[in-house]
Amino acid sequence: MKESENYTRLNKYLSNNTEFARRKIDEFINQGRITVNNKVILEQGLQINPEIDEVRLDGERIREKANKKYFILHKPIGFITTTDDEKNRKTVIDLIKTNDRVFPIGRLDSDTSGVLLLTNDGDFANKLMHPKFKVEKTYIVTLSKPLEEKLRAKLSGGIKLNGKKTAPAKIVHPNKNDLSIVSITLTEGRNRQVRRMFEGYGYFVRKLHRISYGHLTVKGLNAGEYRKLNREEINKFNK
Numbered sequence: 001m002k003e004s005e006n007y008t009r010l011n012k013y014l015s016n017n018t019e020f021a022r023r024k025i026d027e028f029i030n031q032g033r034i035t036v037n038n039k040v041i042l043e044q045g046l047q048i049n050p051e052i053d054e055v056r057l058d059g060e061r062i063r064e065k066a067n068k069k070y071f072i073l074h075k076p077i078g079f080i081t082t083t084d085d086e087k088n089r090k091t092v093i094d095l096i097k098t099n100d101r102v103f104p105i106g107r108l109d110s111d112t113s114g115v116l117l118l119t120n121d122g123d124f125a126n127k128l129m130h131p132k133f134k135v136e137k138t139y140i141v142t143l144s145k146p147l148e149e150k151l152r153a154k155l156s157g158g159i160k161l162n163g164k165k166t167a168p169a170k171i172v173h174p175n176k177n178d179l180s181i182v183s184i185t186l187t188e189g190r191n192r193q194v195r196r197m198f199e200g201y202g203y204f205v206r207k208l209h210r211i212s213y214g215h216l217t218v219k220g221l222n223a224g225e226y227r228k229l230n231r232e233e234i235n236k237f238n239k
Contacts, residue, residue, distance in 0.1 A: 007047040015122030019103035068121040075116040076223035081107040114210030134187040138212045144204035146179035
C-alpha cells in the first residue's frame, strides 16, 4: 500500500482509538479479528488511510477519536483498575465524569491507593508503560516488620520473579525511626510486583500507596478526586 502523510500503521491506529496496547492489537491481527474494508487482515505492519479505510474489530467499526483526554486520579482503596467488571464491582471509571471513553494506564490493585493516570490516547499510554522509557513510579509501603538492610540491598539490585529478574529499584527509609515503612521506586510495572517482591521474603504488605508517576503526584487531590492534566504536564512525558 502506498505511503503518504495520511497513512498510519494499523496497530497504531487501533491503539490510539481503543483501550488496547499495540502488542494486544498485534495478537488480534494474528487471530483474524480485524478487518479493513471487510477484508480480514493477517499482515503485521499494514499501513491504512483512516480517511478512506473502514477498520473493524470483532465486527465493530472503529472510529477516530476527536479529542484526546488525560486525567490524574487519586485512586482510593476498594476500586478495580479496569474499564468494566463482570462482577459489577466499583471501577476507577466510575469516578471519572466524562462522555469520552478513557482507560487506565497500567494497574493498581483494589487495595492499593494513589496516583493513577487515565486517557484515551493509546500512544501516550504505550510510551508510559513501556520499560524502555523508564518512567519512574514511587510507592510508600508499610510492611509487617522492619526491613532488614541485607534484604533492602538485595531487592534494590533485582530479584527473580517468575524466572525473570526485576530491574534495579531504589529502596529507602523515609522515616528512620520506623524501618517497617519504605519508599520504593520502580521503572517497570509487573503484576502485583511490589507486593510479590516483599511477600516472597516473608514481609506482609499492610499498606501500599503510589505517591508519584513520573513527575506527577496527587498533591491537592483527596482520595477519589481527579483533574485534567495540563499541556505542560503531558509534554514533560513526551520529551
